[in-house]
Amino acid sequence: MRCLLIDDDIPTVEALLRIVNWEEHGIRELATAYNIQDAKRLFEAARPDLIICDIEMPRGTGLDMIRWVREQEYDGGFIFFTCHESFEFASAAISYSADAYLVKPLDKAKLEGTLRKAVDALRQNRLLGEYSKLGLAWIKNREWVEKNFWRDVLTEAISPREDLIGSELRKRELALDARREYRLLLAGVPRSRIGERWESSIFQYALSNLVSESLFGQVNHDRIIPYQTESSFYVVALLEAPLEEEELRERGGRLIRLCDDYLKCTLTCYISERVPIAGMSRAREELERLDAANLLFRGKVHRQNEPLAYDTTERYALDMERFGLLFVQKEKAQIVNGLKKELETLAERNMLDPATLHSIREDFLQVVYSFLLRNHIQAHVLFADEAIQRLAQQADGGVFDFMKWAQAVTGKTIDSVRDALESEGVVEKAKRFIHDHYKQELSREDVAAHVFLTGDYLAKVFKSETGCTIKEYLNECRIQSAKRELLESKASVGDIALDSGFDTLSYFSTVFKKLTGETPNAYRSRHQGRS
Structure with missing residues (x-):
């Protein structure tokens, strides 16, 4: 999928590119624009599947953009965000079939939940459209629809209220009872434990299929929900039958052994108490917190209400x-x-x-x-x-x-x-840095940062070692460069001054005369006359 990000605030665009795991949502190509005019050109060059757009911009608003793309018969996803809540903005966004309306500062979890829901809706609409063309019944998508329903429940894309869940079940035509109770089995593997042996998406796929085959006897079961966090890979399995304690632990233990045998890593299982659909998202969060607190008891099966057996009666302090x-x-x-x-x-x-x-x-x-x-x-x-x-x-x-x-x-x-x-090594490293960057705006602190020292300490070591200050050494490098340019090029003295790293022609001339005894023009005339 292709996504277009539009915002006149460049740091916001850069933050979105950095904090969101776009590939996890199936988005392989990202384009960015900082005004509506550029966004329209990018849209015409290659239509995106999803647009994420700020509403308030100086050279055309996000509402102008959605109005224009809908006039182009664009049926893709559209997510708004803005600094201020406004009923007028919200109602206009709804009238043009926007997927969501988020208020800055953007919350990562809410943003990813909204993004996931928009992408899933886009995929569902396109898939259903294809089936409609072929004259196939909606039942062909039942498992896919149910899987996305469970994902929305677990991530609270559907509000955890029994009445709203019941309404969503009817809307999606799923024959499920909103009051029925389930157990969640959370299988987790820390990212650090797989190292570089696996590519993330491949490992997540393998782990999901392993859990699905072990618990349900088939791959990609609709009650197996895989997802990732910054620190771990997780798979949630929804177990409906009233299982006994011994059977739950046996299933978890078998999963741990299979993961060790086939994926060569340590899996840990956490099993919730019985919860209705409305309680699933909270149960998942509690199981994740239990996993985050588990430093010593990996590779085991843990129940939600069983505290990890840490001895905290005596506090430890590092010597x-x-x-x-x-x-x-x-x-x-x-x-x-x-x-x-x-x-x-x-x-x-x-x-x-x-x-x-x-x-x-x-x-x-x-x-x-x-x-x-x-x-x-x-x-x-x-x-x-x-x-x-x-x-x-x-x-x-x-x-x-x-x-x-x-x-x-x-x-x-x-x-x-x-x-x-080793001061000699530090000074030599500082001198090389000056030689490589003398044409740029360079301060004592810039040079000190390169060798991981404070400015005062480097100045002291540099003066002791070379007999001159960092500023004097920098000017010498610049004047040497200027002398070569004066003899080898026809550029003006002003251009040579700027190219050598000086801010002004007057300061360049002052330093040049101080170090050479003559002005830049006199130096050029004398040496060119000799040649």
């Missing part, structure tokens, strides 16, 4: 003094192995609950930041790369994820401090 000394001694292996041993000891005593792991992480970061501060290194620059940030987001997910993050942070910290203490 920060000991780890601070290991950082000073630059003992990478001892730091990582020491943390690993601490976590293993806590795990053996059932004391490693999420709160304890998080407190260890905060204490460890305090040791790291203190060490970096003493060595004049800026932590926010040092840890700005995507790999470290991704590991940091997953660090509270379990011992395995925590240790991957701690090892990366330890190595980055000690290696950077070691480089910083």
Whole structure:
């Protein structure tokens, strides 16, 4: 599918591109426009399946856009968002068959739910249209319609009220009782446990089919709902029969063994209490929270109301003094192995609950930041790369994820401090950076950030090593470039000044005369005359 995003606020467009997992919704191609005129040109070049558009824009509103595309007989999806709720906007949007009307700031969960519903509706309408052309009955789509009904219930795309659920069942012509009770079986695998062995969509497909075949004897059963979060792959199975405790645990245990045998990863199962359809979304959320709190009891079957057996009677505190000394001694292996041993000891005593792991992480970061501060290194620059940030987001997910993050942070910290203490290496790196970027607007802080030092500390080391300031060295590089240009090109002195990195011709001339003893024009005349 193809989607067109329209908003005059560029950061909003960039945020939408970043936070939404578009491929999960079947959207493979994205186009962006920042005004209605560009949007119309993109629309005429290749019609999108879905349009997401701001209402209030200076050069034409979102209502102008939907009015125009409907005049072009466009039957695709259309989602509005705006900064202000307005009955006039909402009623106009409805009159032009908009799928949804969202108010900024956009909530990710609500946005993804709305997007999923719009895409599903689009697919359903097109599929039903095809069947209508062929003269086939709606019953051909019953399983597909029911599967999407369960997805909408679980994500609260349908409000969790019995009367509204009953109305939706009648609308979709599904022969289900809104008051009937079900059990939810949530099967989950953390993303970090599959590494790079699987592509995400392929793993989700394989896991979904494994659960479906194991529980219902067929693939893609209509009561198997797969989905992903930032940290995990999940599959929800809706079990209707009044199953006994022993049978529930046996089914979950069989699933865990099959996942280990065929997918080579650890699956954990969570089983809800009996709930009516209106209670399914809340039950799913509670099972997810139970999974998020599970650091030690993976690969097992857990019931919704059975608390995980953590011993929290005694609180743990990291020996920060000991780890601070290991950082000073630059003992990478001892730091990582020491943390690993601490976590293993806590795990053996059932004391490693999420709160304890998080407190260890905060204490460890305090040791790291203190060490970096003493060595004049800026932590926010040092840890700005995507790999470290991704590991940091997953660090509270379990011992395995925590240790991957701690090892990366330890190595980055000690290696950077070691480089910083070798002043010659730091100065040479700073000089190379200046040579590569002298034509740009460059400050002392820009150069310092490149070598992960504060501006004051780098200035001191640079002056000691080279005998000149960073500004003086930068000007020398620029004047050397200008001298070559004066002799080898016919460009004006003003153009050469700008191309060499100077803001003004007067400042360029002042610096040039200070370093060469003559003006740029005199230098050019004298040397060109010699040649």
